[in-house]
Amino acid sequence: xxxxxxxxxxxxxxxxxxxxxxxxxxxxxxxxxxxxxxxxxxxxxxxxxxxxxxxxxxxxxxxxxxxxxxxxxxxxxxxxxxxxxxxxxxxxxxxxxxxxxxxxxxxxxxxxxxxxxxxxxxxxxxxxxxxxxxxxxxxxxxxxxxxxxxxxxxxxxxxxxxxxxxxxxxxxxxxxxxxxxxxxxxxxxxxxxxxxxxxxxxxxxxxxxxxxxxxxxxxxxxxxxxxxxxxxxxxxxxxxxxxxxxxxxxxxxxxxxxxxxxxxxxxxxxxxxxxxxxxxxxxxxxxxxxxxxxxxxxxxxxxxxxxxxxxxxxxxxxxxxxxxxxxxxxxxxxxxxxxxxxxxxxxxxxxxxxxxxxxxxxxxxxxxxxxxxxxxxxxxxxxxxxxxxxxxxxxxxxxxxxxxxxxxxxxxxxxxxxxxxxxxxxxxxxxxxxxxxxxxxxxxxxxxxxxxxxxxxxxxxxxxxxxxxxxxxxxxxxxxxxxxxxxxxxxxxxxxxxxxxxxxxxxxxxxxxxxxxxxxxxxxxxxxxxxxxxxxxxxxxxxxxxxxxxxxxxxxxxxxxxxxxxxxxxxxxxxxxxxxxxxxxxxxxxxxxxxxxxxxxxxxxxxxxxxxxxxxxxxxxxxxxxxxxxxxxxxxxxxxxxxxxxxxxxxxxxxxxxxxxxxxxxxxxxxxxxxxxxxxxxxxxxxxxxxxxxxxxxxxxxxxxxxxxxxxxxxxxxxxxxxxxxxxxxxxxxxxxxxx
Amino acid sequence: xxxxxxxxxxxxxxxxxxxxxxxxxxxxxxxxxxxxxxxxxxxxxxxxxxxxxxxxxxxxxxxxxxxxxxxxxxxxxxxxxxxxxxxxxxxxxxxxxxxxxxxxxxxxxxxxxxxxxxxxx
Numbered sequence: 001x002x003x004x005x006x007x008x009x010x011x012x013x014x015x016x017x018x019x020x021x022x023x024x025x026x027x028x029x030x031x032x033x034x035x036x037x038x039x040x041x042x043x044x045x046x047x048x049x050x051x052x053x054x055x056x057x058x059x060x061x062x063x064x065x066x067x068x069x070x071x072x073x074x075x076x077x078x079x080x081x082x083x084x085x086x087x088x089x090x091x092x093x094x095x096x097x098x099x100x101x102x103x104x105x106x107x108x109x110x111x112x113x114x115x116x117x118x119x120x121x122x123x124x125x126x127x128x129x130x131x132x133x134x135x136x137x138x139x140x141x142x143x144x145x146x147x148x149x150x151x152x153x154x155x156x157x158x159x160x161x162x163x164x165x166x167x168x169x170x171x172x173x174x175x176x177x178x179x180x181x182x183x184x185x186x187x188x189x190x191x192x193x194x195x196x197x198x199x200x201x202x203x204x205x206x207x208x209x210x211x212x213x214x215x216x217x218x219x220x221x222x223x224x225x226x227x228x229x230x231x232x233x234x235x236x237x238x239x240x241x242x243x244x245x246x247x248x249x250x251x252x253x254x255x256x257x258x259x260x261x262x263x264x265x266x267x268x269x270x271x272x273x274x275x276x277x278x279x280x281x282x283x284x285x286x287x288x289x290x291x292x293x294x295x296x297x298x299x300x301x302x303x304x305x306x307x308x309x310x311x312x313x314x315x316x317x318x319x320x321x322x323x324x325x326x327x328x329x330x331x332x333x334x335x336x337x338x339x340x341x342x343x344x345x346x347x348x349x350x351x352x353x354x355x356x357x358x359x360x361x362x363x364x365x366x367x368x369x370x371x372x373x374x375x376x377x378x379x380x381x382x383x384x385x386x387x388x389x390x391x392x393x394x395x396x397x398x399x400x401x402x403x404x405x406x407x408x409x410x411x412x413x414x415x416x417x418x419x420x421x422x423x424x425x426x427x428x429x430x431x432x433x434x435x436x437x438x439x440x441x442x443x444x445x446x447x448x449x450x451x452x453x454x455x456x457x458x459x460x461x462x463x464x465x466x467x468x469x470x471x472x473x474x475x476x477x478x479x480x481x482x483x484x485x486x487x488x489x490x491x492x493x494x495x496x497x498x499x500x501x502x503x504x505x506x507x508x509x510x511x512x513x514x515x516x517x518x519x520x521x522x523x524x525x526x527x528x529x530x531x532x533x534x535x536x537x538x539x540x541x542x543x544x545x546x547x548x549x550x551x552x553x554x555x556x557x558x559x560x561x562x563x564x565x566x567x568x569x570x571x572x573x574x575x576x577x578x579x580x581x582x583x584x585x586x587x588x589x590x591x592x593x594x595x596x597x598x599x600x601x602x603x604x605x606x607x608x609x610x611x612x613x614x615x616x617x618x619x620x621x622x623x624x625x626x627x628x629x630x631x632x633x634x635x636x637x638x639x640x641x642x643x644x645x646x647x648x649x650x651x652x653x654x655x656x657x658x659x660x661x662x663x664x665x666x667x668x669x670x671x672x673x674x675x676x677x678x679x680x681x682x683x684x685x686x687x688x689x690x691x692x693x694x695x696x697x698x699x700x701x702x703x704x705x706x707x708x709x710x711x712x713x714x715x716x717x718x719x720x721x722x723x724x725x726x727x728x729x730x731x732x733x734x735x736x737x738x739x740x
Numbered sequence: 741x742x743x744x745x746x747x748x749x750x751x752x753x754x755x756x757x758x759x760x761x762x763x764x765x766x767x768x769x770x771x772x773x774x775x776x777x778x779x780x781x782x783x784x785x786x787x788x789x790x791x792x793x794x795x796x797x798x799x800x801x802x803x804x805x806x807x808x809x810x811x812x813x814x815x816x817x818x819x820x821x822x823x824x825x826x827x828x829x830x831x832x833x834x835x836x837x838x839x840x841x842x843x844x845x846x847x848x849x850x851x852x853x854x855x856x857x858x859x860x861x
Contacts, residue, residue, distance in 0.1 A: 488821060489794060489821035490821075492821040492841075492842040492843055493750050493752075493821060493842060493843075495842065495843035496750065496752065496819075496842040496843035496844070497750065497752040497756070497843075498843070499843040499844070499845060499846075500752060500753075500756040500757060500760070500843075500846060501752075501756060503756075503760070503845060503846055503847065504756050504759075504760065507760055507763065507846075507847070508759070509763065536843055540843060
């Protein structure tokens with residue numbers, strides 16, 4: 001028994017199985033078929049060599065040597081075949097056929113002659129080939145074809161722009177190089193050089209690398225791949241080799257079996273440990289980056305503001321990973337879509353980038369389906385069948401890929417929380433157009449998870465704030481209602497007294513007599529009485545409005561009635577005009593509601609509240625602008641006259657109400673936050689402006705929004721600019737049916 | 741001569757409303773409290789009662805109910821600071837003969853009383 005023969009046997013079987021595996025993955029693919037030929041040829045060579053080494057006599061060894069060439073001849077040819085089919089070089093197909101013919105009809109016959117294999121060498125590892133004078137011809141042929149394959153691959157590598165393809169070709173190049181070195185070593189003993197032919201290692205390695213590059217659509221870094229393979233070989237050579245050697249040398253088979261059992265158990269651990277160590281050495285820089293990101297993700301939870309959070313994440317990604325583009329899309333409940341929250345670098349802010357995606361978009365559907373990262377290049381390699389099976393509705397991968405390109409994504413990392421897709425990270429190309437490795441994806445997923453948690457947290461906080469504000473709001477209104485009711489009662493009693501006194505003045509005979517006697521006093525007296533009465537009546541109205549305004553709202557839709565828009569706006573105007581602290585008569589109020597506009601189904605008091613608030617806000621904006629102009633005489637607008645215009649039109653059963661003012665307007669920043677409760681652009685520090693019931697508290701617009709939404713409507717700010725005024729649009733649906 | 745009972749805790753009512761109605765030939769009784777008002781009511785059995793619902797010692801609604809029990813023939817007019825809607829839900833079920841929201845003009849109350857009495861006769 002020659003122990004040196006065993007590696008060749010193992011390599012032979014390994015190569016054949018590898019070829020079969022790759023072939024079975026895709027039986028119709030030309031690269032896979034050529035790979036099978038390559039692997040089979042190699043396998044014949046290795047198993048043949050095994051037989052040579054095991055041979056008892058030189059004659060037998062020579063016979064096996066000749067058999068070996070049945071495979072060996074086709075190794076360079078199939079390698080070239082593989083390179084051509086992998087690179088899809090159609091124009092070189094004819095050469096492939098030609099070389100196969102050359103192999104079958106020239107080299108195979110020659111290799112079976114004494115001119116090719118002259119006899120047998122004997123080395124310490126056993127019998128070995130002895131080259132005849134024709135063998136160098138084959139070596140030239142071998143070198144030629146290998147070089148041809150190499151050059152082809154290298155040219156394509158240089159031309160290739162997509163990182164994944166580049167990496168694949170790189171794999172093949174390195175695989176071929178390794179095989180070339182190893183193969184060459186195997187031929188040296190043919191010429192009498194005593195070097196142990198360890199070619200089987202490089203052949204197995206070469207084929208593994210190629211198989212890996214074909215089968216896997218996500219390739220690990222080549223450095224890592226080779227290191228892993230190397231470590232694997234070393235560890236298992238030791239684990240299997242040492243017991244064998246002991247058994248062979250000292251005939252301690254029993255002990256060595258035990259030893260092998262122990263070593264084999266330890267093997268995986270040693271392998272993993274070495275692999276981890278090697279990774280740390282190989283990827284020192286990367287690991288440092290990962291560590292930075294890992295630490296960074298831990299700090300995320302401390303940040304409580306979504307915008308700040310997303311900005312920070314994007315910034316950190318650009319800085320650490322040196323990607324060309326990074327962005328965050330987050331789910332927005334209101335619009336039921338994924339909205340671009342933050343991106344970098346800002347140069348990329350061209351409008352071509354999609355700002356939001358809905359759940360109907362193929363890309364989002366795909367994310368929901370895959371529930372894991374998406375790599376742009378891999379989409380075309382995704383197992384489509386699987387997706388179709390899982391999902392009733394078909395996902396158009398091409399569209400998804402197109403959308404990925406449109407949002408500038410090379411890689412998308414989604415963050416799911418249970419079944420909800422909270423959002424996703426978008427990453428552009430990596431530095432040097434490198435590929436995203438498993439490690440990258442894994443660290444990014446960690447980051448994304450932390451980000452998702454942090455975002456969930458901060459969204460929760462916002463929700464909480466809103467709820468608190470609502471609670472505050474309802475409580476406030478309830479309290480106000482109670483207070484208004486109690487105070488109204490008191491004030492009404494006072495008013496009753498004033499009324500009665502005024503009446504008494506007219507009614508009391510003594511006074512009456514006096515007036516009668518002094519006609520010159522009568523006019524002034526009547527006027528004063530009328531003035532008192534008028535004011536009491538006004539005060540009464542204000543108090544009643546206050547009470548109805550402040551009454552806790554019942555928002556059930558069954559209480560909705562058909563409401564005439566004009567009526568509700570007129571009523572609101574009436575109310576705001578009653579506010580003596582607001583000089584509504586100093587501004588022009590223009591209201592044009594077309595006759596015959598459909599009624600709205602709703603709650604009159606609530607809608608009235610909406611318009612009262614809108615009018616008050618507009619008034620405050622105008623007042624603020626007036627104040628501003630007063631302090632900025634240089635703007636030279638002494639004749640500033642405020643106006644509020646309310647117009648309405650009906651489009652497709654929707655009433656669109658425009659409320660335009662020429663007040664102070666808003667900056668973009670304020671505009672963004674306008675509907676967030678407790679946010680007010682009014683200078684609350686300066687109490688002067690906080691004069692309305694709800695305005696100035698920051699609840700105003702939020703309340704409006706809540707009410708409008710409760711009516712299935714919408715409010716948006718259409719247009720605003722600092723100092724130019726603002727335009728709001730309230731949309732309300734027309735009533736569908738008549739209420740009782 | 742019509743007997744009028746005013747129950748209202750507003751001092752103003754005694755000072756102004758009482759002479760107002762007296763000038764119009766009512767016999768006016770006045771009380772600022774519910775308990776006392778009920779006693780006067782039981783004793784005098786007035787034709788008309790002007791009742792304020794916000795009393796210091798009793799709920800005006802209870803006063804109204806008890807009056808209905810004691811002597812059902814009196815006309816009871818509610819004077820209240822509540823608004824129309826609250827009156828509709830809270831006061832009308834109690835069955836007053838009329839109501840006025842404060843502030844109101846007293847001669848309108850006078851007109852209303854006369855209308856009620858003549859309508860009744």
